[in-house]
Amino acid sequence: MRDRSLWIGFLLALGLGLGIALTQQQEVDPYKEAERQRELFRQTAGILPGELYAAQGEELFAQKRGPKNVSLEACDFGLGPGKLEGALTQLPRYFADTRRVEDLETRIVSCMVNLQGFRPQDIKRDDVKALTAYVASKSTEMPINVVPKTSQEIAMYNLGRELWYHRAGDRDMNCAICHDSYAGGKVRLSPVRSPRQGLSNEWPAYRFEADKLYTLQDRIAFCYESVGIHPPEFYSEPYIALSIYMLAEATKGKNKFTELPGFTR
């Protein structure tokens, strides 16, 4: 176990070194560049960083952990205990046991608390991220299928839509300015998409520019930060609300997930 983690760390470091050495070019098409970086990883390390995170997550998932010393194999992501195939495609959704709408990340935390007996403050963010990568990998390239049905899901969707248009901060921004009014355009070199065009369909993803795994919550936090709004605390309602809003819209636009975990800039 220990050896394996070291090995994973080494591969990630190697990949990053190469990545940096080969990105000195300027004005590259971000999509082509991501594709190139991905190939580079394949050829040099033989494995993608996202796959390494998912492998870490798989170990964590099967291991007996926490005060109750059980694995997460009984965790129900909405399709029945332990059913992971396609689980991400229908999240966020309402869960009767916790009586709340949860996204993949909050659901993992709920299972760590309720099944394994962890105290919320003892749960490591990195563990949740690796587990997210693992569970998401079982929905790779599947159609998104988030259709709010219960009153709780519809209420959460409406909350998300409201936050989407909420203008605040020194930069007077909201999500709609970049991702609706300007979808299809570019902010500096970055093309921006709208939810109907599939925004949020590549997360969790390895971002080679940051050399880190980003979950959807991490990605939303990054957008808030970039417009001068202090991001919400992880696992809080704003993330769940925005995610159900974006993914329900992506569903209306008949979008699929990309390869998961994604590989992006």
Place this chain on the structure above:
Amino acid sequence: MKKRYWVGILATLLAGFTLSQQGPFQQRVQQAINSGGSKFAQTMKQDPDQALCSQYRDKLPPEQVGAFLERQRALIKYPANGKLMGDWKQGEALFTNPRKGNCYACHTGDPKEAGAGRMGPGLVGYGARGTSEAVVKYTYDKIYNAWATMPCSLMYRAGHHGILTPEETAHVTAFLLDPASPVNAKR
């Protein structure tokens, strides 16, 4: 008689109370925001016109436009020396700096700058409109408070929020209007 007086006061108080209360949905939104932690809630606080823009999804009903523009115009401050056109070289640095103007995120300016955004209208050759008092003031006002001429514009109110001081706003104005600025270089 006395009783009626009290009923009157109570009714007035009650009306005031309900008017100042948010509806249940707005309360729920606030609750969700608060769940994100105090720092998030702090930065998500809106001024009344930000709230209005959110409510109308950035498309204000026509009957509200006049009062909105007037409120925003009243927020504009000018440099103490009264000069709305400063030093274009200092303006260039402010225009480029992501922590200050960050204008390239949305506008082309100096055509040599790679990767300028196109969310706003292109500003290459902006100075062609001259440096009459009206043009200078329009440009200064736009940069200081974009909402004073366009309600709920995508463009943020850089001066109003203190991202640019009045003097800095004048420098950026010069960067766009000064004939010597690369924005207006002959091609």
